[in-house]
Amino acid sequence: MSGSAPSEASLFKILIQRRSVLICLGILAVFIFAAVMAEIISPHSPKEMSVRNRLASPDGNWLLGTDEFGRDVLTRLIYAGRVSLIVGVGVATLSSLMGIILGLLAGFFRKLDGPMSRFIDAMMAFPDILLAISLVAALGGSIFNVVLALSIVYAPRIARTVRASTLVIRELAFVEAAHALGTSTWRILVFHILRNMVSPIIVQATFIFAYAMLAEAGLSFLGVGINPDTPTWGTMINAGRQYIGIADWMILAPGIAITLCALSLQIVGDGLRDALDPRLSKEV
């Protein structure tokens, strides 16, 4: 099985051959760099207010203008990006972990399949934003709780993929051979089954990264996400909507940032899917 998947070196080669993927990786790298180096590269402090410069339009000092408290929009954009990226990476990781456990159990143990699959169906019956805001309402609005809530929302998608792949791989000869050799069940699950479906999980996780960033922005926009004191792209847009007629830079900058990130992630996800498994490239 693993023989058909490209090696890491050739995978990278296939990825960067596509110009669009290369550009998107570059865009993501810029966002990650800015988030990590926020303290160093930000021109101002995210909380520094300059009352005289309230709602100042973009110029040499305020590259992207200022907000209603005279805070630098570019600086806040950089710090907010940090939160968005943490949420995206956090949700992609945690939902993958949850989904892998659920999916492996459902796919491998026949007795668990029925109840687990019904559970996955039930979780997917809730529209994502609705489930997320209810969970955040119950858990509270910290960054960790938002990550947890969104991971619960997206884990069933990973679980479905993992379950479907497990059902196929479970029947293959090498799994039977491992059984016959007396390999323990969890070893088979992790080293024989899970290892052979890393690529679809990574592809799915990339898309979930994008969905999670969009969903977090939506939650913050609705005022039911991360506490409003923490700058996020969603809270910035929410704050800017009152000033849209006089200071549209307040909502343009964060909106473009979200779109660029989500778009880049999707294009990279598509590229990864095609590179990891050419058979899938025809699908949506």
Added chain:
Amino acid sequence: MPLYIARRLLGMLVVMLIVLTVVFVIVRIAPGDPAALILGPDATPQDAIELREKMGLNRPIIVQYFSFMTQIASGDLGRSLFFDTPITTILYQRAEPTIFLTLFSLIIAVSIAIPIGIYAAYRRGSLFDQSALSLAMLAAAIPSFWTGLLFQQYVAAGTGWFPVSGYGGPDANFFERMWHLILPSIVLGIVNSALILRFTRASMLDVLADDYIRTARSKGMSERRVVLRHALKNALIPIVTIVGLTLALLISGAVVTERVFNLPGIGSLVVGAVLRRDYPTIQGTLIIVAGLYVMVNFLVDMIYLAIDPRVKY
């Protein structure tokens, strides 16, 4: 076939039971004492104890669970803490904008996505195809509330063609109310056309490669007939599924879009309920929306059964 329908119905029931259980758990994991939350900061501890007793919060959790299930099964979703009215009544009052917003955006999404998807598949690899795919990708990456705000500012306020927000006054007639939904529906429709477009294109590509299309062409049938009669008919079957799934996305989108355009629908209701910690309202809305989704999925399966002669159970 009746056996299959019966089994699907039973499966639907099981999923609904799990949905109810999940909702029960979500509302119970909220930290703090619900009675104290309802009474507010001025209440005495004695008040809280009495209310807890009245709400049945002192009973064992399993007893609470069964009384919750029987209450829902009897069609009683409880009372809103904030409005002090039955939740079914509030949902009924708030349903109109949400239902029509969802319906209009579905119509807009389908009428954008299906023709473009078909043509993109037919001209695979052309400039049209590539632009359509790129735009679909962009549409899926733009946050819908942001698009909403931009449309509000630059289309509604800029041209004056559409109302900027709201749902008309209290005495607005049906037509006026619907007129307020046009711009929100366009926004939601465009954003949600992306998935249907990509799916239509993929489905058409699959079908166009089939033998019977080659046969139809070799018989000298016009291209128009081949694509629109032979191919589309078969490509539409999987598209039905994705249109059903889009409904769930649209409901999520409606929650956010209603807030942008200040529409008094179910989305605004639930966001307000979250801000006010009105748990019974959150609970009731989750149950109804998830229930609708489960039903739509069932209907989609039944439509499948009716339109695809190859599907036999």
